[in-house]
Amino acid sequence: VKSKFTHLTKEEPDPIIKTLTQYHQDQSPNKLDVSIGVYKSPDGLLYTFPSIIEAKEIYHNEKNYGHNYTTMSGIKEFINGSQQLLFGKDVITSDGEKKIASIQTIAGTGAIHMGLLFFMEAGYKNFYLGLPSWSNYIPMIETVGGKVNTYEYYNTANGEINFDTVKKTLIEAPKNSVFIFQTCCHNPTGADFNNDQWIEVVKLIKQYDHLVLMDTAYLGFSSGDLIKDSWILRYMYEEAEIEFVVAQSFSKNMGLYGERLGAVHVIVQDENYVDHAQSTLVANFRHECSFAPSFGARLAQIIFENDKLYQQWTKEVNQVTQRLQNLRQLVYQTLIKLETPGNWKTVIQQKGLFWYSGLTPQQNDRLISNHNVYSTSIGRVNIAGLNEQNVEYFCKAIDEVVRHN
Numbered sequence: 531v532k533s534k535f536t537h538l539t540k541e542e543p544d545p546i547i548k549t550l551t552q553y554h555q556d557q558s559p560n561k562l563d564v565s566i567g568v569y570k571s572p573d574g575l576l577y578t579f580p581s582i583i584e585a586k587e588i589y590h591n592e593k594n595y596g597h598n599y600t601t602m603s604g605i606k607e608f609i610n611g612s613q614q615l616l617f618g619k620d621v622i623t624s625d626g627e628k629k630i631a632s633i634q635t636i637a638g639t640g641a642i643h644m645g646l647l648f649f650m651e652a653g654y655k656n657f658y659l660g661l662p663s664w665s666n667y668i669p670m671i672e673t674v675g676g677k678v679n680t681y682e683y684y685n686t687a688n689g690e691i692n693f694d695t696v697k698k699t700l701i702e703a704p705k706n707s708v709f710i711f712q713t714c715c716h717n718p719t720g721a722d723f724n725n726d727q728w729i730e731v732v733k734l735i736k737q738y739d740h741l742v743l744m745d746t747a748y749l750g751f752s753s754g755d756l757i758k759d760s761w762i763l764r765y766m767y768e769e770a771e772i773e774f775v776v777a778q779s780f781s782k783n784m785g786l787y788g789e790r791l792g793a794v795h796v797i798v799q800d801e802n803y804v805d806h807a808q809s810t811l812v813a814n815f816r817h818e819c820s821f822a823p824s825f826g827a828r829l830a831q832i833i834f835e836n837d838k839l840y841q842q843w844t845k846e847v848n849q850v851t852q853r854l855q856n857l858r859q860l861v862y863q864t865l866i867k868l869e870t871p872g873n874w875k876t877v878i879q880q881k882g883l884f885w886y887s888g889l890t891p892q893q894n895d896r897l898i899s900n901h902n903v904y905s906t907s908i909g910r911v912n913i914a915g916l917n918e919q920n921v922e923y924f925c926k927a928i929d930e931v932v933r934h935n
């Protein structure tokens with residue numbers, strides 16, 4: 531039979547999938563995966579937060595949520611909890627003051643998609659993205675028909691943000707452009723604006739009349755404190771009073787990767803138009819997904835509604851961050867001990883899951899071929915793939931590939 535689909539091109543898979551396949555086929559006992567962005571415990575296995583395990587027990591033993599359809603904006607208690615986490619209890623509960631429209635989404639990716647669609651529908655189609663960045667942004671913007679503009683966010687040579695370029699881009703971009711920023715733990719560079727830089731960025735956003743999409747995928751993993759890490763969102767909302775969208779993921783900080791739990795929030799500074807934004811979000815979600823999924827949202831609801839469990843969860847997020855920071859120190863100290871040529875300060879300066887190592891694609895290839903160490907081709911290392919036993923092996927591998935060139 532002659533197919534009607536012969537004109538389709540074969541799309542390349544995400545390069546990380548290729549790396550993971552290669553990793554799984556590798557028979558070496560020393561093989562080490564520091565590629566995909568998931569938090570792993572010291573045994574190298576995906577970490578499940580004990581608070582989530584407890585929430586699951588409560589879900590099964592005490593609750594009877596059933597399997598009915600949810601609503602098209604998601605599970606209300608989850609939405610309230612996710613808003614309160616970002617903006618504080620006071621902002622959310624003060625009557626009639628709420629300037630936030632929110633819906634539950636298919637994780638962070640779904641939140642970004644809903645945010646992009648929202649901007650497109652409102653007529654804001656010009657998007658600005660600092661590079662390097664999470665690889666999905668550009669195709670996602672193109673999928674909704676937006677225009678992608680890029681600038682150099684990070685300077686690999688000195689391991690710092692190109693802040694002058696960021697400011698210049700904000701000044702020169704046409705009015706009503708949408709800037710995509712990450713709230714903390716920037717993927718892939720681990721380099722975030724400090725508070726003073728954020729204040730300058732927000733000032734320019736106001737002055738040059740832009741909008742912002744705040745991608746919030748690693749909240750808590752920078753300082754270890756969920757509230758501290760989301761400071762900039764409250765600053766934008768309450769002090770700067772700008773209008774922006776937050777794409778919030780619970781994949782990493784609740785470890786709910788496969789449950790696809792997230793939310794998108796639109797900050798509308800005129801309360802009279804919050805309903806308009808809310809109905810737009812709901813309509814878009816209905817046209818693509820209809821009802822929101824329930825299991826992950828119910829687990830988050832159980833945590834949000836139970837003070838003890840909530841405290842436990844925040845403590846666990848803190849412990850994860852502490853471990854990441856300790857591993858960073860360990861990598862740094864080991865490379866210094868080995869006298870490996872290069873600037874390794876970045877590993878302790880950067881925040882979150884990732885270290886943007888600055889290794890070249892050739893050096894990364896050699897890490898795989900000669901040492902069975904699977905990083906990503908752009909030199910992004912998932913710090914959580916390391917532990918006290920393999921750090922030395924990992925650093926010696928880096929030492930060898932650096933000296934080889």
Ligand code: PLP
Binds near residue numbers: 636779
């Ligand atoms: N944004 C960034 C910066 C990410 O790194 C990721 C996932 O790796 C996402 C969004 C999407 O996360 P989710 O798995 O929740 O869709």
